[in-house]
Amino acid sequence: MFASAHYEAAAGLFEAGLRQAQAARDPRLQVLFLNNLAGCRMASFQYGKALEAYLAARKLAEQRSDGRAAAAIWGNLASLYSLMGDTQAAEAAAEQAWRLAEQNPPPDPRLLLRLATIQARRGKLTTAWPLFQRAIRAADEAGDDQAYGQACRTLGYECVQAGWLELAEQMLLEAFRQQRLAKAPDIYLAYRNLALLRMAQGDLRAADRLMEAALAAARARSALVPLWSLYYERGRLRLRQNRLPDALNDFRQALDLARRWRLEALPADNFRISLDTGIQQVYAALTETAATLALRTKRQSLAREAFEAAEENRAAALRALLEQEARSESRLSPAYGEILAELHGLEASLWKRDDPALRARLREVQRQLVELELEAGIRGGGESSFRWEPRGRLLERVQHCLRDDEAFIAFHLGEQASYRWAITRHGFAMARVPGRAEISSLLRSFIEAARGDAVEPSGRRLYQALFGSLDAEFTRKPIWLLALETDLFEAPLAALVVERRQGRPVYLSERHALQVVPNAYWLGSAGELGWDGEFVGLGDPIYNLADERWVGRLRPSAVKSALGLLPPSGQVRRQAELELARLPGSGREVRACAAHWSQTRLLEGEQASLERLREAVSRRPAIVHIAAHVLERGPEGTQALLALSLDQEGRLQVVGPATIRAWGAAPCLVVLSGCNSGLGPALPGAGLLGFSRAWLVAGARAVIASLWPTPDDSGELFQAFYSHLKNWRGLGSRAPLLALQQAQRDMLASGNWRARPSYWAAYFIIGAH
DSSP: OTTTTOHHHHHHHHHHHHHHHHHTTOHHHHHHHHHHHHHHHHHTTOHHHHHHHHHHHHHHHHHTTOHHHHHHHHHHHHHHHHHTTOHHHHHHHHHHHHHHHHHSSSOOHHHHHHHHHHHHHTTOHHHHHHHHHHHHHHHHHTTOHHHHHHHHHHHHHHHHHHTOHHHHHHHHHHHHHHHHHHTOTTHHHHHHHHHHHHHHHTOHHHHHHHHHHHHHHHHHSOOSSOHHHHHHHHHHHHHHTTOHHHHHHHHHHHHHHHHHHHTTOOSSHHHHHHHHHHHHHHHHHHHHHHHHHHHHHTOHHHHHHHHHHHHHHHHHHHHHHHHHHHHHGGGSOTHHHHHHHHHHHHHHHHHHOOOHHHHHHHHHHHHHHHHHHHHHHHHHOOOOOOOOOOTTOHHHHHHHHOOTTEEEEEEEOOSSOEEEEEEOSSOEEEEEEOOHHHHHHHHHHHHHHHHTTOOTTHHHHHHHHHHTTOOHHHHTOSEEEEEOOGGGGGSOGGGOEEEEETTEEEEHHHHOEEEEOSOGGGTTOSOSOOOOSOEEEEEEEOOSTTOTTOOOOOOHHHHHHHHTSOOGGGOOOOGGGGOOOOOHHHHHHHHHHHTTOSSEEEEEETTSSHHHHHHHHHTOOSEEEEEOOEEOOOSTTOOOEEEEEEOTTSOEEEEOHHHHHHHOOOOSEEEEOSTTTTOOOEETTTEEOSHHHHHHHHTOSEEEEESSOOOOSSOHHHHHHHHHHHHTGGGGGGHHHHHHHHHHHHHHTTOSGGGSHHHHTTEEEEEOO
16 A cells, blocks of 8 residues: 555555554564654655654664664654754754664665665765765665665755756666556656756756656655746746746645645754755745746736745744644753753764764764654644645735835845835835845955955945845835845945945944844734843853952862863863853952843852853843853854853853743843854845754744854943943833934944944844734
8 A cells, every 4th residue: 555655545454564563562563553654644744753653662672782774764764864964953853873783784775766866965976976875786696676776866866956966867868767667656756856857957848748747746656856846947937937936836836735734844943944955945045936927027926926935934834833832841851951951962062072972972973862842843743833825915915014104125135136125004015136146255354354344435335236226115114024044144234324424434333223024924823022120141151261250169070171182191171271261350340230230130150150140040030141261163063152150170161042932931132242152154035043043942932042143341332332222211112222223323422432233233233023
């Protein structure tokens, strides 16, 4: 039944067999039934149920030391993880599968093929090439025609993606020959791959015939590859043929199918991010095609459709994650915290020294955390309460949420052209702006200039590129809410130059209060915020053993652990290698800021610890203000970390985005005044990652963070900010962005070094509104 694509019927039989095997207490048969049941679920795109069955099967196989079965299950997990887009987790699973297979010969060539495929997907085709060769040779020697054809087809596909077209043709024609002879059920993949090859070679007529054959074959049976991907590829082909209306219809079909497929995304943040980064190609194609047609035909409905696609793409990953965190927060295993602590210890060690053994352990710990999140998410269950707005309704909802003095401005950055939508309570306009490469070039020049206080003329050029064509209806609104993409998150937009007046530049922050919102769906989500709660300030942690405030006892083993190293010849390494510079000004900063608030709690010195911060956050204060070192992203697989005080054994305590998300509690406002606290990877579809996203997921309504290091002083800008915030408490969610704008204006008017953009423009606010 499975071979005939009757997956539900096959699943019913496997479930019945599983019940009998459980009644007979036969773990070997339980493993087989669970593994096959998982295969049915994966084939019908029920990824959560597939994962649940695979994990149960793996646990039983490992309990009975069945290495061959465990290898097969690890390989299947690698396929599942890869299909959902997390190639890092997939590679770790595939490597484990191959290790077990080599220990239990003869190894299945499919496991080697999975490892080769995943490495190729991670951009390591040169490394994967000999693995593909071994897999093809092993399948041929074993007489496994199906594995042989799959290996040739997969290698051919990866060669097309890499531009190795001559080798791709050899592999794909061989795969097609073998699959036609064997009447393989996945022949549609052979047609699709040949269509992609012909398109790369410029033979669009042949590509069109082959793509039609691929779609016809896929519709004739339940495809193991999501059908949306075939419509997306055909849409790309029709773009090449300049058939824009047909391409738009294909992208619409692809998106409708991808929306349903997305609901089966595995419940862990890594998978949400990877999935949305992949599906965003469909959203981007639809957005750009609809926008191009809108400008050609002057059809407002197409401009609205382009806007809605761009915003839905931005909204999906974060909204799904928020729901999942709410359902699974209390279901995480007790081991999660311990493994998370090990993760941060490894990351801190790698920040000091890049070591292959540490990186390997880091990957294993990351995989364990992902699986614990997945298990908690599966136990959480529940239907998503989030529903996409019907076509044409999102714009109406956005306009209803906006006040008379607000404008919402959203961007989509495309390779050839980018687009900007501007919306007020009664207005809507779409415009074309320069493509991603030109915007990126202008951004790089502007950021360098802003950090060096020479914002003209680069700030004027970037302003004109992004906002110069806006009508007065939008430029006269004093509050701008911005939905950004990728590189735009790095720009100190407050320092853009609107014009020059009376011999000096007029900055954007002088004209408009700016707030970044994750997406249009977050408009109106802040609710009625009160600012009467506690102010928690963390600053001046103990960063080195020479600090007179440190009272712990240091043992040689503790130094080894803190350094993440084994000392040469049994001698402890020099103390200086353990130190971070003290930030005495950060203590003055949090004390001065706290003076503007009635209820306060200060965490300084040894109190600036992980446990004290977690406990303070659990009380859900109004504000948490953190002035501490930020350890920037280090080797592959590591994340940025907030550095807290040394513990009593001299180990540096750190906290990263994963820990913050796991707390499941947050204040209304988080202020991160540490260097580069606002930076993180910015991915199409997933948005800005890092600390800002982590605090929003944990429940914060807004986060203020920095784009670059600023001088360690008494925090004049934030003193002004809290003074204004205190006076404007009654404005609810609008209070922080207006207070930040006024504080930046105060710095401009100070007449001293704080008037320079390199100081006040480094800070931005992101959150709900």
